[in-house]
Amino acid sequence: MTDYRRLRVALLGAGAVGSQVAALLRQHADELADRAGARLELAGIAVRDVDAKRDADLPRELFTTDAESLIVGADIVIELLGGIEPARTYLLQAINSGADIVTANKALLATHGPEIFDAADQVGAEVYYEAAAAGAIPIIRPLRDSLAGDRVQRIMGIVNGTTNYILDRMDTEGAEFSDVLADAQRLGYAEADPTADVEGYDAAQKAAILASLAFHTTVPLDAVHREGITGIDKSMMDAARHAGYVIKLLAVCERLVEASGESISVRVYPALVDRKHPLASVHGANNAVFVQAEAAGNLMFYGAGAGGVQTASAVLGDVVSAARRHIAGGVGVGESTLANLPIVPIGRVTTRYQITLEVDDQPGVLATVAGTLSEGRVSIATVEQTVVSAGNGEPGVARLVIGTHKAVEQDLSDTVARLAASGVVERVVSVLRVEGD
Secondary structure (H helix, E strand, O other): OOOOEEEEEEEEOOOHHHHHHHHHHHHOHHHHHHHHOEEEEEEEEEOOOOOOOOOOOOOHHHEEOOHHHHHOOOOEEEEOOOOOOOHHHHHHHHHHOOOEEEEOOHHHHHHHHHHHHHHHHHHOOOEEOOHHHHOOOOOHHHHHHHOOOOOEEEEEEEOOHHHHHHHHHHHHHOOOHHHHHHHHHHHOOOOOOOHHHHOOHHHHHHHHHHHHHHHOOOOOHHHOEEOOOOOOOHHHHHHHHHOOEEEEEEEEEEEEEEOOEEEEEEEEEEEEEEOOOHHHHOOOOEEEEEEEEOOOEEEEEEEEOOOHHHHHHHHHHHHHHHHHHHHHOOOOOOOOOOOOOOEOOHHHOEEEEEEEEEEEOOOOHHHHHHHHHHHOOOOEEEEEEEEEOOOOOOOOEEEEEEEEOOEEHHHHHHHHHHHHOOOOEEEEEEEEEEEOO
């Protein structure tokens, strides 16, 4: 057996991912030592309750409630607690004690990333976070390292497994949102309080991380436009399917070229994706990130976006990288955010739209709608009309599904507001953006 140098690894948190990380560190100790060039010694696991039930069989003596003592003297600290505090405090303590850190904490990095990265830069430590954006899918290293010499133009990501599971079943089975959400909660895909997933908060955090890497610009979480999927219903799914689309919750990170120069847009919302696009075939709770780069072209990263053992794979990959850096020595590689591109509001984004309206079934209504759209600089590409008769000779209600050419978001929003107040529109059923052209 090779006599490797020993590196002390402190693990904070022993939930679904943490338990698997600890088990794999012990189970594959010899293999990991050969790959890292160092023996990774699990010094201990900090938890709130040492007697809580775990997802893996681990010796009780590894557990402690004293995280601060465990951090002191560790070479690598793995943070899998989630949330902001005490994770932020522990990571800063670990960095200041000279440790490299590995984290899967998307919420922390999206809100306090610059603080964490700056602290690491000050002492020459490094922050590893492959598991923070798409679970087991390797996307952080490709953006940070492999594409560092390229110019990323656009990222479209399905980065939340819960919402993809819900929307996929609504599309393939014709199920209603509430019914699929209940199944997702029963199967463990969704939390008892699913707000972070279904309202897009989780995806927005990941979008901020991906955009920061792709465009070498710090992206604050409050600069990410966010919409959830709670308004998506069966009729919208049917209309999308009929038009050749599928609805996906997308994280879109885009480089924009305007007269004033380059800027970026970062947004999360349910969007229509052409069924021929690779993202349309991402089913179940899987994730995928579609990257468009100037030189490399189109790249697709696909796989499990969550799950204990799957996410543990990404965490352990970071641990091996951190160990190799310790052995090689030298200063950690800092984050590249010097591009400092401005982040534009959603109103300046240009894309295509599908607008669904319920209108009076009266002569001249379509002409009024078309005229209002034209006045608002929104050009019609397609129109489909269906009529529901009211009976007894009374006028019925027509449903118009209007596909547009590319339009500026603010123009579209203002125009839809005028349509709603026009007197001929009974209800604006939905406005969905079309992505992936």
